[in-house]
Amino acid sequence: MLIRLIYVSRAVDTQTRTLTNSILHKEHYWNTQNDITGVLCEGQGVFLQALEGERGTVTRLYARISADSRHKDLELIHCESITRRRYGEWSMARASLSDLDPQTRIVWPDFDPYSANGALVMVRIDALIAQGRVIDAPLSSENG
Numbered sequence: 542m543l544i545r546l547i548y549v550s551r552a553v554d555t556q557t558r559t560l561t562n563s564i565l566h567k568e569h570y571w572n573t574q575n576d577i578t579g580v581l582c583e584g585q586g587v588f589l590q591a592l593e594g595e596r597g598t599v600t601r602l603y604a605r606i607s608a609d610s611r612h613k614d615l616e617l618i619h620c621e622s623i624t625r626r627r628y629g630e631w632s633m634a635r636a637s638l639s640d641l642d643p644q645t646r647i648v649w650p651d652f653d654p655y656s657a658n659g660a661l662v663m664v665r666i667d668a669l670i671a672q673g674r675v676i677d678a679p680l681s682s683e684n685g
């Protein structure tokens with residue numbers, strides 16, 4: 542059974558692309574091997590991550606991520622059974638939540654993932670994807 546889980550957390554240290562790249566470097570491989578797909582949004586001091594995959598696999602991965610000392614204040618935003626993946630193209634895409642981006646400031650002036658519900662957060666993530674703000678390569682080119 543497939544599920545999608547979304548959580549938010551606060552970065553412990555200053556967020557840098559190098560840090561996120563190093564988080565994702567190993568994880569891309571693990572996720573690919575374990576049929577996990579999703580998006581990791583980062584910026585404004587927070588991580589916002591959507592994880593999709595088999596329920597047991599996602600549950601165990603979330604437990605591991607929760608114990609990771611590189612972030613804190615994890616809150617589970619959303620968890621549902623799904624029949625189709627929403628982020629099936631990516632073993633873990635990365636999207637920027639930068640508040641420096643003019644479009645972000647106009648369209649989402651007060652976006653706070655800690656107070657937004659799951660539906661709104663998914664709309665937000667989809668908007669980032671639609672704006673072409675996804676940085677990482679799709680699964681197909683990784684495998685190829």
Ligand SMILES: Cc1cc2nc3c(=O)[nH]c(=O)nc-3n(C[C@H](O)[C@H](O)[C@H](O)COP(=O)(O)O)c2cc1C
Pocket residue numbers: 564567568569571572581588590602605606607608609611612633
């Ligand atoms: C924001 C954030 C997102 C992460 N996303 C993933 C992920 O998608 N897949 C993964 O395997 N590990 C992810 N990790 C890393 C895990 O927390 C953990 O370090 C890694 O799975 C290795 O676990 P282990 O040291 O217990 O083997 C993430 C860590 C952080 C801080």
